[in-house]
Amino acid sequence: xxxxxxxxxxxxxxxxxxxxxxxxxxxxxxxxxxxxxxxxxxxxxxxxxxxxxxxxxxxxxxxxxxxxxxxxxxxxxxxxxxxxxxxxxxxxxxxxxxxxxxxxxxxxxxxxxxxxxxxxxxxxxxxxxxxxxxxxxxxxxxxxxxxxxxxxxxxxxxxxxxxxxxxxxxxxxxxxxxxxxxxxxxxxxxxxxxxxxxxxxxxxxxxxxxxxxxxxxxxxxxxxxxxxxxxxxxxxxxxxxxxxxxxxx
Numbered sequence: 001x002x003x004x005x006x007x008x009x010x011x012x013x014x015x016x017x018x019x020x021x022x023x024x025x026x027x028x029x030x031x032x033x034x035x036x037x038x039x040x041x042x043x044x045x046x047x048x049x050x051x052x053x054x055x056x057x058x059x060x061x062x063x064x065x066x067x068x069x070x071x072x073x074x075x076x077x078x079x080x081x082x083x084x085x086x087x088x089x090x091x092x093x094x095x096x097x098x099x100x101x102x103x104x105x106x107x108x109x110x111x112x113x114x115x116x117x118x119x120x121x122x123x124x125x126x127x128x129x130x131x132x133x134x135x136x137x138x139x140x141x142x143x144x145x146x147x148x149x150x151x152x153x154x155x156x157x158x159x160x161x162x163x164x165x166x167x168x169x170x171x172x173x174x175x176x177x178x179x180x181x182x183x184x185x186x187x188x189x190x191x192x193x194x195x196x197x198x199x200x201x202x203x204x205x206x207x208x209x210x211x212x213x214x215x216x217x218x219x220x221x222x223x224x225x226x227x228x229x230x231x232x233x234x235x236x237x238x239x240x241x242x243x244x245x246x247x248x249x
Contacts, residue, residue, distance in 0.1 A: 097128070099151060
């Protein structure tokens with residue numbers, strides 16, 4: 001009887017010792033899944049740590065040839081209208097890529113859901129590249145197929161254009177969207193008025209337009225307004241520095 005009990009105990013012990021090897025493979029198969037999620041988690045953390053109050057002054061990421069702003073900032077920028085920031089970003093020496101309208105006319109559609117300008121884009125208008133969206137063509141080399149850009153205009157609004165509607169080579173005389181001089185912050189206006197020719201035309205504009213903000217204006221007012229716009233763009237392109245605006249995304 002004692003022999004049979006001892007045999008039973010030994011058999012039970014042998015069965016129990018066979019359990020750990022069966023569990024070992026399941027533990028090793030979970031490791032790759034955890035590792036594959038690491039890059040996505042790191043990217044989410046980097047975006048979460050972006051300073052919402054910081055105005056970018058350098059390219060996001062390592063690709064300096066395709067210099068872009070942080071995506072979080074672009075979303076905020078394109079949800080409103082920021083003409084002072086546009087002047088800052090268009091200043092001479094900034095790292096942002098310039099693009100130019102390559103079609104006769106384009107609709108001012110903001111693909112990021114924010115406000116759009118009522119002014120259509122015309123041939124040779126200068127823009128800043130905010131985000132380039134490339135489409136995977138499965139290895140086929142199809143120039144510009146489905147790709148698009150989110151861009152900033154001189155008036156502080158964003159616009160989305162297809163790759164076929166823009167080019168990255170500068171024309172001899174780039175154009176610009178209408179700069180809303182009347183609503184620019186005082187520090188921005190004062191910085192620009194340090195340019196003597198610009199200050200002279202600004203005074204002429206004020207006299208001819210007589211405070212008009214909407215409706216019909218005289219031909220002289222329109223002429224002075226256009227001349228002032230061109231001088232603002234020339235000053236910014238030429239190196240005039242404008243201050244950080246109070247209104248930021």
